[in-house]
Structures are given as structure tokens and as C-alpha cells.
Amino acid sequence: MIVEKRFADLTPAELYGLLKLRVDVFVVEQTCPYPELDGRDAEPGTLHVWVPGDGGEVLSCIRVLENGEDRAIGRVATAASARGRGLSAQLVARGLEVCAGRTVDIGAQAHLETWYARFGFGRSGPDYVEDGIPHLPMRTVAPLPR
Template identity: 45%
Template structure:
């Protein structure tokens, strides 16, 4: 059982495959949402991964400022269906925020969240900065958090 952070070049082919497979299983298949999963941002991002027995159970992609938004962003937040309800999503967000705060020392973090998770992200200090909009058939909202906010 281990939390790790990776840069793209740190991945073995198998580790990258496992992450991409999970992202497709949840975002494309489970949520029935065909969308361009490979968007050119993986190569410049930091990847936060939690594994047990060689299986990825939780994952998030941290995109540096200037690549997607003017500020860093957290995206592709995911917990494997069988591992939900164990607090992994909360720990994943805490670790993602802490990484950006400590390693990148940026004043704000942005994310593009599914609307049903608005309160969850709000519990980490994220506030809505857009109206609800449709992204690939799923209602989303843009949210931002200042580094001065406290997580959890």
C-alpha cells in the first residue's frame, strides 16, 4: 500500500497502462462518456497514485500553471469503484493540494469538477467560478481555491 507521485518519464509502460486503463474504465465506460482522454497534458503533469497489491485504486493528475489554466489544476480525480467509501478521495485531494502548495508554491488551484462533487470540493476550500455547463454530456462547474484556504 503506497501513495506515490510520478512525473511522466518515471512511469514504466505497465504503470502508465494501469492508470490509463482505470481512467477509461471509470470516465468512459462507467460514466458512459466518450471523450478525448489523451489530451497532451499527461507528459507535463505530476501524477498522484495510490496502489494496493499492484492495482491502482486512486489517482489524480496535477497540471502546472500555464498548461491548461493560468494556475495549476487538479484533474482526472478518480477512485476505483471497488475502493470507494474508504476515504481515499479525501486523502487524494489532501495530498494533491499539499503537493501543489509545497512543491509549486502557487497562490491558487483550479479544477473542473462534476457538479455532483461540488460540495466535496467545497470542503477543501474550492469555490465555484463558473455557471454549470455541459462537458461531454456531464454537468460540470469550474472551481478555484486560494492557497490560504485550509484543506479538509
């Protein structure tokens, strides 16, 4: 089951679960002290998409952002205990469906370039380092049909 909600519709428990997973993966596991709460989660156009576990915990999540006419998918995270099940792939595919007809950007960790390429993303600029991790900008090669 995939759940999709805007910030205003999230329950406190759902918001906590999303933020806990992201902090567990990006801050703790990847040892990157950075401002996880960047203000974009609460934007009216941001869509939070996730897969809940049997106990209601968040197993995998993404967020879809509005960037003018374009969209961005970010904060792709999966709990260590839920990896290998294809949950992130399901969520990225769903995010692209939600963005149909729009150009979609993603800031990918460099080692995931070929993984994102299978969804139609291609390199859109030079590599960069973010929080000590090599990244690259990627964009859907052509806008998906509406």
C-alpha cells in the same frame, strides 16, 4: 501508500494502470466517449499521484497540472471496488499540498461541489456541460500558504 511520479518516470505498467482506471471510470462507467488521452499527461510539469492496490493495480488517482503560475487538479478517479475508503480525499489533499502557495483550479462534476468545497474550493464560474455531464469550475478560495 501514495505514489507520485512525473510522466518520464512512470513504468509502462504504471502508465497502463493509470490510463486503464481513468478509461474504466470516465469512458466505460460514465458512458462518455471522449478523448481521454489529451496530451497533458506527458507534459514535464504534470505529476501523477495514485494509490496502488496490493497487486499493483491503481485504486485511485489524480493528476496535477501546471497552468502557468497556477495549478489544476484533474482526472480524479477511484475504482468502483475501492470506493468509500477515502482514497480520493487523500489524493486531493496531497495534490493541494504539492500545490502549496498556488491557486488551484478543478473542473468538478456538479454533484461533487460540496465535496470539493471541504478542501477549500469555491465556484469560480458558471456551470457547463462536458460530455453530457453537468460540471462547474472551482478554484481554491485563497492560495494556500507556501
